[in-house]
Amino acid sequence: MSRWEYFLKRLLLSIPVLFLVITFLFIMLRLGPIDPVAARFGPEATGADVQRMRDRLGLDDPLWEQYLQFARDLLLFEGQSWVVQANRPVRAVIYDTAGPTLWLGFWAILLPLFIGLPLGFYAGLNPNSWGDYVASIGGIVWLAMPNFWLAVMLLAVLRQTDGGGWFGFDWYQLGPELRSITGTPNLDWYSISNVSVFDIVSFPMLTGMDWGAFAVDIKFILPPALVLGSASMAAELRIGRTAMLETINSNYVITAKAKGLKQRVIVWKHVFRNALIPLVPVITNEAFILIGGSVIVEEVFNISGLGRTFFLAVIQGDLPLAGSLLFMFTLVIIFLNILQDFLYTIIDPRVGYER
Amino acid sequence: MTIDDQHTNERPLVEVRNLQTAFFTEKETIRAVDNISFDLRAGDTVGIVGESGSGKSVTARSLMGLVEKPGRVLQGSSVRFNHLETVQEFSKKFSKRTVVVDSVAEQYDGSMTDLFGHESVDITPQFFGYEKPESVPLADILAAGYGDKLGLVDANDCIFITEGDTDTIQDGFVEITRLSGEPQRQMRGGRIAMVFQDPLTSLNPVYTVGNQIKEALRLHQGLKGKEATQEAARLLDAVGIPDARRRIKEYPHQFSGGMRQRAVIAMALACEPEVLICDEPTTALDVTIQAQILDLLTDLQEQTDLAIMFITHDMGVIANISDYVNVMYAGEIVETTNVERLFSQPKHPYTEGLLQSIPGAQTGDRLTTIDGNVPTPNEPATYCRFAPRCPKAFEECEHVHPTATAVSTDVEDHTVACLLYPEDMDTTAAVEHHQNKSEQTTVDTPQSSMEVNQ
Structure with a gap:
């Protein structure tokens, strides 16, 4: 089996997984103690109103009909929100809230990748040096701070800097100016318009950038992204160090040295790629944590994103919205798993071969 | 034959003298290699035999400059690489690290007796195998690392010219124990190549075998692109891998153990070395493959006049491949002779x-x-x-x-x-x-x- 066949097989395997997830979501949401009618009207609703609402939401239809409807709505993202944004299509709700979460998630993956990983590799290349000790201890301390605590502390500290404060800098004034450090980022720094080619095909294209607003949004998202990525950053640092140490002491690196290769070539060609192999699942798995973490961080930083909307949908019994969001999270996770396998097949030629 | 040629022929290619490599751990100092001396000659195979832990591999690593912390080669050790071409080439490339021994002798105004009397010299002429101080060549003292404290040479001088001067080098050596940095890197592979014990792990799993051989070809022979691919295929063919053109595109895990060891040997040969160190190359292989690899090495030696240092614990293998044998025990050589007498x-x-x-x-x-x-x-x-x-x-x-x-x-x-x-x-x-x-x-x-x- 070639590596690409292996990859294709992996891709096809995710289809049954999707259906299992839909069924599981349906059972969980329907069996749960959630009453959407009560959530909408409050506990004092009268019998007739409740019955009318139950009919409208289809809660008295046969279960298999409800299941089919549920599955169809999930797959096409066609349901309607019941409670949180009553009667709005789920798709519109997701469209409104996905932007800030994607922006947050992007930076929460980028920061650990470009801070944690290089620090870990540095520590692994210089084991038992001062740099190694500082990076490793810093990693443990960083890992030990839970993100809900870190989020609150960071907010408190940044607020203190308003108009000077203890630290001698004003976060609000530093670089692009901010009026508030909590809230939802605007994300209106790009303009997209449809460009048509010979009036036959038209496709959306980035036509303008507002760099000032772009910078504001980056500065705005950095604190929550740092909090959200903190655990990943520490984990990547520590596993990066171990992976580097293990690879640098392996026989093929000594062979490469005995061949007379330059240290630079040894590290970048022979060590780096092998050290990345154990890191691939770490990096993709951290993206899963981001989904859970975003619920808390968005709540603390008051960002109206997917995580916060999901939290509201669950506590208010908004079954279609909660179901659709969960389904979307599942899609993201399946996609990340496939991405992980894809990265594996690229980095490690041994993947996919049966021995 | 000119006089110069005679010189290089008389002298062994590699002279190991009083080699001591110790590991300084917190608990104790382990003298893994404790004062050993032997020679390697072009076209000859020297076997090193002994049980596990007798210091065979550390000897090999000392020659390659691959001893890692907390280990190091101690002062007094000398491993000379007497290859005139290498000395000429290196003295051009690394002129700052080249020393003409005669001009050092001219600068030094004391006698050899004074030299041995100096407080930093803790050895006797007998250490170098001479009776009287004045008969010890200055080169021996410099090579063993005693010239640094006396201010005769710099700490990183490693190329010594014993006859002639920098323009007309007639004789000289590269002192392997004093190598570091760039000359050490060029020494590795290009002059002394090594084949390691475990063929299963000595190839990088994420690059094709061809890629790894071509890397050596490019580094030491300057071959690139198609030429390199052809040469890599030729080398694989030479070490007895069938269908070499297809095999160079395969990854190490698609090779069997014996094939991998052949590939590793091909990789070492791609460096065109003068000396090949084989550290138990057949230990991980089964007996028939072992015999094939030994035959392969013998054939290669006949074609290229390689000096081979062969480390093993297998007396049968030693009988098969070596011309001379050093028996090592606990860091020391306890017996040296030719293979017939040994058995x-x-x-x-x-x-x-x-x-x-x-x-x-x-x-x-x-x-x-x-x-x-x-x-x-x-x-x-x-x-x-x-x-x-x-x-x-x-x-x-x-x-x-x-x-x-x-x-x-x-x-x-x-x-x-x-x-x-x-x-x-x-x-x-x-x-x-x-x-x-x-x-x-x-x-x-x-x-x-x-x-x-x-």
């Missing part, structure tokens, strides 16, 4: 024990072995390290350190470090002989004054 007339009790331990040669129900294990050489040898396991040990073995001695006065080509020899002396005289010799040559280095010899 027909082993002299050291340890060698006898090793030969008796070959399963095929034994009769009876139980296998004969040497009882016990190799001790960790963690203190200077003031006794015979083999004595506790030796069937022929007597009282003096506990107190006198045996030094390498000719087996008897009429045999030149056979030295042994055992108090029972020379054969033509009685035991008391022999013990006295060893005692005198070891007192004269022992390097009395307290740990504090041990210096990095690089």
Whole structure:
């Protein structure tokens, strides 16, 4: 089996997984103690109103009909929100809230990748040096701070800097100016318009950038992204160090040295790629944590994103919205798993071969 | 033949003299290689045999400059690479690290006796194998690392010209124990290549075999692109891998163990080395593959006049491949001779024990072995390290350190470090002989004054 066949097989395997997830979501949401009618009207609703609402939401239809409807709505993202944004299509709700979460998630993956990983590799290349000790201890301390605590502390500290404060800098004034450090980022720094080619095909294209607003949004998202990525950053640092140490002491690196290769070539060609192999699942798995973490961080930083909307949908019994969001999270996770396998097949030629 | 050619032919390609490599751990100092000397000659195979832990691999790594912390090669050690072309090439590339020995001698105004009297020189002329101070060549002292403290050479000088000057080099050597940085890198692979013990892990799993061979070709022969691919295929073909053109595109895990070892050998040959160090290259392979690899090495040696240093613990392999054999025990060479004499007339009790331990040669129900294990050489040898396991040990073995001695006065080509020899002396005289010799040559280095010899 070639590596690409292996990859294709992996891709096809995710289809049954999707259906299992839909069924599981349906059972969980329907069996749960959630009453959407009560959530909408409050506990004092009268019998007739409740019955009318139950009919409208289809809660008295046969279960298999409800299941089919549920599955169809999930797959096409066609349901309607019941409670949180009553009667709005789920798709519109997701469209409104996905932007800030994607922006947050992007930076929460980028920061650990470009801070944690290089620090870990540095520590692994210089084991038992001062740099190694500082990076490793810093990693443990960083890992030990839970993100809900870190989020609150960071907010408190940044607020203190308003108009000077203890630290001698004003976060609000530093670089692009901010009026508030909590809230939802605007994300209106790009303009997209449809460009048509010979009036036959038209496709959306980035036509303008507002760099000032772009910078504001980056500065705005950095604190929550740092909090959200903190655990990943520490984990990547520590596993990066171990992976580097293990690879640098392996026989093929000594062979490469005995061949007379330059240290630079040894590290970048022979060590780096092998050290990345154990890191691939770490990096993709951290993206899963981001989904859970975003619920808390968005709540603390008051960002109206997917995580916060999901939290509201669950506590208010908004079954279609909660179901659709969960389904979307599942899609993201399946996609990340496939991405992980894809990265594996690229980095490690041994993947996919049966021995 | 010119005089210069004679010089290079007379002298061995690699001269190892008083090589000491120690590992400084918090608990103890392990003298993994303790004062050994031997030669490698072009076209010859020198076998190094001994049990696990006798210092064979550390010897190989010392020659490659691959001894890692906390280990290091100690002052007094010298490994000379007497290859005129290399000396000429290196002296051009690294002129700042080149020393003309004659001009150092001119600058130095004291006599050799003064030199040995200097406080930083803790050795005697006998250490270099000479009776009188004035007969010790200055090059020997510089190579062993005693010129740094005396201000004769810089700490990173490593190319020594013994005849001629920088423009017309007639003789000289590269001192391997003093190499570092760029010249060390160019020495590795290009001059001395190494094949490691475990073929399964010595190839990088994420690059094709061809890629890894081409890397060496590009580095040492400057071949690129199609030329390199062709040469890589030729090399794989030369080491007996069928369908080489297709195989160079495959990854190491698609090769069997024997194939991988062939690929590793091809990779070493791609560097076009003068010396090939094989550190137990056949230990991980089954017997038929082992025989094929040994034949391959013999053929390659005939074609390219390689000097091979072959490390193994397998007496059968040694008999098959080597011309000369050094038997190592606890960091020391206990017996040196040519392969025929070693098997027909082993002299050291340890060698006898090793030969008796070959399963095929034994009769009876139980296998004969040497009882016990190799001790960790963690203190200077003031006794015979083999004595506790030796069937022929007597009282003096506990107190006198045996030094390498000719087996008897009429045999030149056979030295042994055992108090029972020379054969033509009685035991008391022999013990006295060893005692005198070891007192004269022992390097009395307290740990504090041990210096990095690089």
